[in-house]
Amino acid sequence: MLNLERLRTLDALARHGSVSGAADGLHVTTSAVSQQLAKLEREVGQQLVAKNGRGVRLTDAGQLLADHAARILSQVELAQADIEAQRGQVVGEVRLAGFPTAARGLFPEVVTMLRASHPELCVRTSELEPEYGIRQVIRGDMDLAVVLDWNNKRLPVPGGLATAALLDDAADVAMPAGHPLATRAEVGLEDFADEDWVSWPEGEFCYEWLVFTLRSKGVEPRIAHLAGEHHTQLALIAAGLGVCVTPRLGRGPVPDGVALVPVRQPMLRHIYAVWRTDADRRPSIRAAVDALREVGRAVGI
Structure with a gap:
């Protein structure tokens, strides 16, 4: 049976395009990524990764398995969301990204609120520009991103993402x-x-x-x-x-x-949260969105 963590490593390599990028996304070392890929190759009996100049590329078999891995991991996330929703408890970890002024103006109070209301929830934050925040959410490296557009210029939001206006x-x-x-x-x-x-x-x-x-x-x-x-x-x-x-x-x-x-x-920045629709039922996501909305209403300008 295919090992889920090794599939996650292959998926990270496909999404990030390099061993170092996959390692950063998974918060592990590059040697750990290489070891997992080598074990996966032995598991399936085919070469999945080939050298490409100073980097690597997926072989045809590697790309085929990576496509399956993305679908499998999406189903795992849906299962996790359903289990969490049934249990109804806000636990585990939620990873938030926000552009600099949102990280400064919203996150301190949001994280404090979530810690007080849900002490078993671990909240991690990162400062990212909107386009990078959306990309990280799509990749699965972030659970939720706070992004913006302007009243006369919209930020493209890809399909598969849910949104909530904040302020x-x-x-x-x-x-x-x-x-x-x-x-x-x-x-x-x-x-x-x-x-x-x-x-x-x-x-x-x-x-x-x-x-x-x-x-x-x-x-x-x-x-x-x-x-x-x-x-x-x-x-x-x-x-x-x-x-x-x-x-x-x-x-x-x-x-x-x-x-x-x-x-x-008046020039207005519309500030809103985005997250993957397949994680929509996770109580941790809903709790983070609710906290962002509450803080957004309080500081709305």
Whole structure:
């Protein structure tokens, strides 16, 4: 009979594309992955993995078995969800991912709430950008991810995922305190057509949103500085090096020398949770979603 843990290792290799990636996803060493794959090859009597340059690739037999492994593991997860649902107890482990300001603005209170309400539940969290969080949920490396899209640009969510709205987060324009528009009651992004912009790194969803939004207003953005952390962005603004859009969730203290002005037509980040539909009945998932909703309602901006 095929060993489930070895099938899980093969599935991780197929999903991550490398032995090191599979090891990271499974939280084991690369040698442990290699040993499990070697045992699985002996078990089935066929070569499943072949060298490919400095890495490895699945053979035809390996890909065939990996496809079966993905379906088997999905069925195992469904069985686990059904058993947990029948038992009705929130136990075991739940792994949460969230983009940085959600991790900072939601997770501390969510984890504290879950620990108090469900002491037998182990909660683990990771900080991941939305697209990576979704990918990790699909792979099975995370149970739930907190992600976002904007009111004028949606984040693609693949099939097979369930979603729950948590809160809408407004954003302001941050500018040096001495900026001519710093005392305005509200501003439009087009008011900063000739300014240097501080943005999230290229390739991230929020960077693409900023460029898309500015161009939709007839502004070709002059992005001078890239920073993933909002605190770094605001430090650059305080130094007089540009302007930026700064959401309110998880923003924390604003440094001296920075003025925040609301946008004339409010820009909202829609923040929501995603998880695999085959895990939907797991009490641990439901408890995590409920805690996220409660904290989201409390901090909704």
